[in-house]
Amino acid sequence: MEIRFVLNGRNTLVETSPDRKVTDLLREDLGLTGVKEGCGAGECGACTILVDGESRLSCLMLAAQIEGRHVTTIEGLAQGEDLHPVQEAFVEHGAVQCGFCTPGMVLSAVHLIENLSGPTREEIREGLSGNLCRCTGYTMIVDAVEAAAAKMRGEGSS
């Protein structure tokens, strides 16, 4: 079937099977390999995308469900060469090690900050609790999200 949706700000038309997993559609058919598949069961968050601005698991969505929706992947977050403040903060705070969880972690953080402009460290941990990281121990990720939220509120420098 033909599916029309807005992908990273661009009108997109794909021909695919309606029951294709959205992770596979994005990675394999559309080349957006920033979307990762970890567990395939909703427990790791590596496949996180934003659908109409809300964080969702692309491994538990089928292609037919994104018809008419706005989908954002990690590839659509930067404005040209300018990284999103959350991406910038991840770089500055060393919040990345192997990088496999990073796209999902960043997108969950973007969704969190959009709903809660001044999250506490506890709220950040809670907000990212569906995204697993096996390298960093999370401390630097929480530091990065805290700094990004402050920057997006127009406070402090980094």
Next chain:
Amino acid sequence: MREVHLPRSLEELWPLLDRRPRAALYAGGTDLLVRMGRGMENPAALVCLERIEELKGVNEHGDHIHIGSCTTHSRLLAHPLVQRHLPVLAQAVKTLGSPLIRNMGTIGGNLCTASPAGDTLPPLYVLEAEVELRSGGRVRRMPVREFIRGPGVTCIEEGEILTGIRVKKPARDLLHHFEKVGRRNALACAVVSLAALIGFSPDGVVRRAALAWGSVGPTVVRCPEAEEALLGQRLSADTLQRAAALVREAVSPISDLRADEHYRRRVSGNLLLRLAERPRPGSSGIPPGCCSSK
């Protein structure tokens, strides 16, 4: 390749269910698509209910609250009517899955999956919630405790869907309490959970108690003996210990990957002891059921 249908209204849904009586229905997909991914289910057709707006939202009808079956856990948690009138449900939903799961999964899906560990079930039992089932031709209502027949089994019939949940607003002065014990905080399937609604007389004595446990039987476990043991008493450690002993007798847990039977039995009772520490509604200006869970 399998068909995936996304009807936009109940009017569109009914003829579709007539044509595809064997189709599997889902809303968030956080249970069904996992089972399909593991090869445990292989339906020929799928019907996704997430675009049917009339199945979403929380509304007040006189002294009742109506929750649309396809309301996501995140929407439920953020809803002022749920926060104000149903804190025991809000406390449970707060512990369900992860933010990502809560953005997708729905209360109707949690009920239809009918897992003994379903987090919304114990609160809906103590709230004496009713489900509304509809098909093209009829509407049925029944208590949640009758709707759920066993692990993964409900009395939903072919051609029928769960459209909503109806809860009578509880009296404003009740203590609402939910606690889940899991192996970790996020994404934890309950090892044992307890939902409690307790009413007090002005002198601090219990005048009504509703208790329900998750994950310690084939479906949610009620324990009328323990409820009775609290009536007319203050929630002292001694009273709660006596009720806890009754609960440990009443539950029928299994041993699995997450915990063994003995541990579950013991913790089922222990969870009651926490009630002694909960601030009483109306005391110290803390609103009834103010959420203290993680």
